[in-house]
Amino acid sequence: MEERKLLLGDEAVALGAIHAGLRGVYAYPGTPSTEITEYIQMYESRYAAGIHCSWSTNEKTAMEEALGMSYAGCRSMVCMKHVGMNVAADAFVNSAMTGVNGGLVVVAADDPSMHSSQNEQDSRFYGKFAMIPVLEPSTQQEAYDMMSYAFDLSENEKLPVLLRLTTRLAHSRSAVAADPDLYDYRPLEPARDPSSWVLLPANARRRNQALTSAQPRLEKLSSESPFSSLSVPESRRSALGIIACGTGYNYVMENGALSSGIPVLKIGQYPLPGDRIRELAGMCDRILVVEDGQPFIEEQVKGFVGADYEILGKLTGALPRTGELNPDTVARALGKTPEPVYATPRNLAARPPALCLGCGHRDVYIALNKVLASYPGARVFADIGCYTLGALPPFCAIDTCVDMGASVTMAKGAADAGIFPAVAVIGDSTFTHSGMTGLLDAVNDRSNITVVISDNLTTAMTGGQDSAGTNKFEAICIALGVEPEHVRVVVPLSRNMDDITAVIREEIDYQGVSVIIPRRECIQTAARKARSAGNDIKKTERK
Amino acid sequence: MKYDIILSGVGGQGILSIATIIADAALGAGLYLKQAEVHGMSQRGGAVESGLRLSDSVIYSDLLPSGSADMILSMEPMEALRYLPFLKKDGCIVTSSVPFRNIGDYPEEAVRSAYQVLPRTFSLDIETLAKENSLPKSANMILLGAAARHIGILTPEQLKESIGNVFGKKGPAVTDANLRAFDIGYNH
Structure with missing residues (x-):
């Protein structure tokens, strides 16, 4: 039966996928795409529907996991922000070469105006690059309607389909007519043809021929599309x-x-x-x-x-x-002359985002600034997350922030060129996303870097999703070859400042790779847990 | 008939709850609706804004054109002023009068003089009202109540029903507190 729901563009994508017979969503959180996966995680009858929906470590693992599910004959979806496409690109482009079995839809949410991103790259180029169909909705209703169409298209053409969103649609709400009984999807049999799935050059050449000769047909489908x-x-x-x-x-x-x-x-x-x-x-x-x-x-x-x-x-x-x-x-x-409007008053103060009061990252930057004041050559290579706000006053504590994981590797490269101290600051989730391989490079080269993994036990900037490495960081660093006595854990609180600064000083002075892990839960997720625990107590009292 | 609103404030002040309630009421009233939100990094104590468009005919754009807002509804007086180019010449501002001072030099004088020349401004001290009435968490609903006098496209009853819909899952005590807050704002 049809129902009307008030949905974000992201949520419309999620519900459309669920109603189209989705068996698994694979994603790494990233604004403005995060709410797609979160909606599926919160969906009431998720367990009944049996949809896989836990977070992946990064966009590439997500893309490959979804391709594996497609191989097995089920419908899968991958969601990411636009820059996630860069991380997933190897798997994404080659999934067009293997083709798919169960329908596979890749959702990329672009961020024109860079509300919460470092560039304005347009994911449609990736679709053209991989030579696959791309869908682009204008409304929340289209976002919903496109999902069943996209899965059908993917299975009919045996190709992954890219759905491109922008922030404005992803994060805007409107009424959507949805039909849970739209679809009675039956998974396919697992794929069997290694000649399609083993991309040895001989196979890949054949697949490339097939993909290229499919292009006129894909263009004809666009011409006849219900969405054009x-x-x-x-x-x-x-x-x-x-x-x-x-x-x-x-x-x-x-x-x-x-x-x-x-x-x-x-x-x-x-x-x-x-x-x-x-x-x-x-x-x-x-x-x-x-x-x-x-x-x-x-x-x-x-x-x-x-x-x-x-x-x-x-x-x-x-x-x-x-x-x-x-x-x-x-x-x-269109040549229209704008009507005169009120002007914004002059002298309004800007109100930039800031690290929350009580946030552990604050203590990390206070400590770093204290120690590095006595090292004029110091550079701090930071990374993507809340702690990028350490670039702003009052901290002004970081020198670079480029892409996920670049803190560790840029620090290594700079140390190779003689920068000392070369300090990397990376969050827990960003470290498991893309920092681990760089740390292995540094260990193998015995680079003189100090890596700070500021661990708040969550993926905080996108709203507090699970972090893949929680409780595993010391073990990961030691396993990658960092000397156990140079993997140091501190608790970032102002009362521990002497201890923290002493640890930072010691590890900077150590010639080699050291890792400092300031660990304290994100105050947002801690407060949320306290509130929900409080509600549970009240509920029990009422009973 | 259409009614466009800009909601503004500082991340964490509860403007999205106001937006959710108006949107729920619009859906219940069978109106068309678009509500554009800001998520992500700017929510960390930064300026936040949400555009809300209600109409009895199809709405195309998720974003408001400039000069189209019937109301700026703001949890913070300076934040309302950022969006003045979106306000219609005869539009109104309903705002909390209490500055949120998480920045160094709050421009008291610039804010005061800007309000002196704006024709239709309704400013109220929602935090004192919330404190006096022991409703510490419902200041945003006091503001919504004050706005309800002007949002012609929805009735106060429709908005109150949506307060019930949105807060219902948190229990009757929370719902009642928010309904009481709404009435205080409405009758102020």
Whole structure:
């Protein structure tokens, strides 16, 4: 029976996947994708449905685990933020070479405007790179509807399917009509054909041929997709035409493009449908491309309509080249003059995010700053997490933050070049995500680095998900070859400051790899546990 | 008929609970709704904002166009002012009057003078009201009650029903406290 629910774009993806017969979701938390997996974890009848949904150590392990589930004949989904695609890329690109058995949908949530990210990379390029179908919803309802379509498409074409979201849709809520009885999915038999799944060059060449020759068919499917449409005014003639996708399409509609007689080609599926683009071009003199992210469509459209045809968009300055689109930027691109509005008062103070009061990372940075004050050559290579906020005042304690795990490896490279002290600061979850292999490099080279694993027992920045290495860090570091006497655990509290600074000083002065693990639970997760324990006590008292 | 609201405040002040209740009421009333939230890093004591769009016809954009908000509803007076370009010329601001001082130099004077020239501002000390009425955790519902006088597209009864829906799972005591807080704001 159909039901109406108020869902985030992320939650609509999750519910759509559940209703399409999902057997497992594999993911590493990352804004704005985290709520997809969390919704499945909280889903009431999850146990009845038997859906695997615990967190993976990183996006690459997630991608491979999902591929294994697909191999076994079940429907699986992988979710990540856009930069997670870089980590998963080896498995992702090669999953298009093996092909899939059970439906496999990869969800990448891009972050135009970098609300919570370090770049604006556009995941649609990965879809084109791997030569697989890409779906892009405009609304929460489409996000839901696309999931069963995506799994069917994946199984029909025997290819993984990429679903691309942006922050604005992932984190916006709207009513969604959902149908739990939509689907009665029966898993397939496990795959049997090693000639597809063993990518020896001879097999891979054959697979590459098949994948390449599937491209015209994939383009035809895009042209016929229920999520793409060409809306044409009665006159069938307009100076301007629009190609729009995702949230960009919403801003075009918000500005009343159709009622002003402008034909609009909505793209919901890739590879781009050349016939539809040529049809639009035939009824207009020029085309405006409205897409959130990088100019992915805009760059390709020229190839369909010829170099002389006028294309407007991010490359021509009609729309801003960076940052997410909004109704105002699209209005200006459509030639509308903005009405005067209230100005933001001058002299308002910025209110940047900050480490929580009472957070253990604070004590770590206070201690580091104290010790490093006497080492003028010191550099601190940090990593991705709440503790990146150590870059801001009052700490100003870190010198770099690049990508997951880069603290350990950049410290090693800098130490190789003579930087001393070279200190790495990495969180517990980031360390197991991508820091362990770098630590092994450092151990094997006897690099002179000090690695601080600031362990708050959770993946804090994304809201307190389980951390893969909890209770295992000393064992991991020792097993990787760090001398046991140089794996030091401290408790980051202000009353322990003398102890912590002494430990840091000793380990900096040790010539070799040392690891300091300041360990204290994230105050957010601790407070949440205390609240829920308190509620349980109250409930017991009422009984 | 449509009604656009910008909700603003500082991470942790409870603006998403307000948004959840208005959204639940809109769903119950059969209205179209879009509610764009901010998650992630900015929640750590930083400025947070949520756009809420209600309408009896289809809404396309998740983001509000500038100059379209009927109301800025804010848990913090300076935070409301950040979003002034989104306010309609005849839109209103309903805000807590209590500054949240987690930054070095809070610009008291800039905030005061900005409010002096804004035509429709409803400012109330929700924290004192919450304390006086022994409702320490329900300041945000006092603010919602005060806003309910102006949100024409939903009735106070519809909003109160949604307070029940949203807080119901936390037990009757929590629901009652929040309903009482709503009434205090509404009658203030």
